[in-house]
Amino acid sequence: IAGITQAPTSQILAAGRRMTLRCTQDMRHNAMYWYRQDLGLGLRLIHYSNTAGTTGKGEVPDGYSVSRANTDDFPLTLASAVPSQTSVYFCASSTGTGDTGELFFGEGSRLTVL
Amino acid sequence: GQNIDQPTEMTATEGAIVQINCTYQTSGFNGLFWYQQHAGEAPTFLSYNVLDGLEEKGRFSSFLSRSKGYSYLLLKELQMKDSASYLCAVRDGDYKLSFGAGTTVTVRA
Numbered sequence: 205i206a207g208i209t210q211a212p213t214s215q216i217l218a219a220g221r222r223m224t225l226r227c228t229q230d231m232r233h234n235a236m237y238w239y240r241q242d243l244g245l246g247l248r249l250i251h252y253s254n255t256a257g258t259t260g261k262g263e264v265p266d267g268y269s270v271s272r273a274n275t276d277d278f279p280l281t282l283a284s285a286v287p288s289q290t291s292v293y294f295c296a297s298s299t300g301t302g303d304t305g306e307l308f309f310g311e312g313s314r315l316t317v318l
Numbered sequence: 319g320q321n322i323d324q325p326t327e328m329t330a331t332e333g334a335i336v337q338i339n340c341t342y343q344t345s346g347f348n349g350l351f352w353y354q355q356h357a358g359e360a361p362t363f364l365s366y367n368v369l370d371g372l373e374e375k376g377r378f379s380s381f382l383s384r385s386k387g388y389s390y391l392l393l394k395e396l397q398m399k400d401s402a403s404y405l406c407a408v409r410d411g412d413y414k415l416s417f418g419a420g421t422t423v424t425v426r427a
Contacts, residue, residue, distance in 0.1 A: 246420050247407075252414060260414075262414065294360060305349065307363065307415060308363075310360060311359075311360050312360055
């Protein structure tokens with residue numbers, strides 16, 4: 205049972221480089237999300253997608269972009285990484301607006317920008 | 319954005335009870351969630367409240383008062399494995415989930 209798979213697990217990146225964090229889910233969930241987690245700040249929503257073909261901005265979208273070409277994949281791209289983007293990134297999915305809308309999380313991607 | 323407040327840290331003894339409070343202000347409301355997160359791991363779902371009242375699930379219970387913008391998570395018969403961060407999260411009118419900063423609970427023998 206895979207659930208949500210994120211890659212890479214961790215990455216060290218030079219400032220100014222482009223980076224894409226991959227996220228794939230096999231639960232056929234409509235909604236997908238990207239959060240970043242920083243000490244003392246909790247989980248903050250970067251971008252989300254309620255269904256394939258649509259995306260929306262969360263609380264901290266600047267410097268990030270996403271796409272949702274199909275139901276399963278939701279990559280997060282940093283066009284030009286900066287040190288303040290050093291964080292742990294979690295991808296999550298849910299059924300959407302139905303039932304409890306519980307979020308299922310991937311294992312996280314730890315990104316360090318130097 | 320949403321304002322979600324919860325204490326930063328709590329410490330309790332094994333076998334005891336701990337109550338983690340959460341207050342929130344949100345534009346629209348479609349449910350309140352509690353998640354558990356062990357260090358270095360992903361959050362896992364604990365409970366969901368959308369109506370006022372108490373939801374009980376084994377040793378964990380969660381309470382909601384929508385009129386007061388208030389919830390608590392009650393952990394009973396604490397075990398060492400309950401040492402973790404507990405995240406309060408609110409789903410707004412657009413069905414986006416916003417999280418509080420989390421409460422780190424330390425269980426001591």
